[in-house]
Amino acid sequence: MDLSKLLVPGAVKVLSNVTSKKRLFQDLGDIAAACYKIDASETVDALQERESLGPTGVGHGVALPHARLDGLSEVVGVFLRLEKPLDFDAVDRLPVDLVFALFAPKDSGVEHLKALALVSRTMRDPETCEKLRANTDPSTLHAVLTEAQSRQAA
Incomplete structure (x- = not known):
């Protein structure tokens, strides 16, 4: 699985x-709709439903x-860098400023889990997160994310 394809x-x-998790989900839904032609309100509802589980x-x-x-038809993603960290009820109680959302087909089994594992590995890398926080240009952020995966694979 390749991050540049997601x-x-x-x-x-x-x-x-x-300013809120609800606003963040709306932004994610709007971006996903624009990039992947999926319904924004369904996306927001699905994100909120998943978040209610934990x-x-x-x-x-x-x-x-x-x-x-x-x-x-395939797993896709949206990455957001928030200029102002947001309270997200994270496990360590720290606010969130890097958000990588994944959207998978309803019937995707292992592909969804592989994509989640890939993104999780990428976002656990302190060097990658440092570079993401140091940049504000979306094309640079995309390059950092896709290069991080190829660096990890080496």
Whole structure:
């Protein structure tokens, strides 16, 4: 599985005005709709439903929200760098500023889990997170994420 196939350059954004988890999910839904032609409101509902099972803030300022959706043929992602960290009920209680959301087809089994594992490994790398926090250009952020995976594979 290749991160550059999960994440198109247009699905990488820097946001400055996110004030709540609900607003974040709406932004994720809007970006996913624009990039992958999936229904924004269904995306928001699916993210909120998944979050109600337990927070997807994994610690160290990183959140990995994810949901399964109708209308998708493959796993896709959206990456957001938040200029102002957001309280996300993360496991370590620290606010989140790096968000990598994954959206998978309803019937995707192992592919969804492989994608989640790949993103999780990438976002656990302190060097990658440091580079992501040091940059505000979306194309640079996309390059950092896709290069991080190839560096890990070596």
